[in-house]
Amino acid sequence: MPNRPTVTVDGAAIRQLRMLAGCEMADLADRVGITRSYLSRIETGTRRQVRPRVYAALRTALEASDQQLLADHENGGEHHERHP
Known part of the structure; x- marks a missing residue:
């Protein structure tokens, strides 16, 4: 089974943006x-x-940037794909 691309997100940031x-x-x-x-x-x-589809939809719905939603590589997150 081939690996499908994924994006590592910061769940706490998503929650904070949703609540804001x-x-x-x-x-x-x-x-x-x-x-x-x-x-x-x-x-x-x-x-x-x-x-990536879920990430793009979250980003659009929250009107957020990659910097806001992607997990910080320094904190153990891996960036597999970025969207402009």
Whole structure:
């Protein structure tokens, strides 16, 4: 099975941006096209790797930059793919 590209995200940053935007978890999950449970796992750090489609949808929904959403390489995160 070939490896599919993934992006390592900062779940705490995603949660903070969502809350600053006044967005409920279920609303953001709907806008991104994922389940509330999956979003919860991302925000709590249980799930750090996401597919590029999910990353792009999170970035768009939160109106965020790569610097805001990607895990910091210095803290053990790996950047597999970047989106302009």
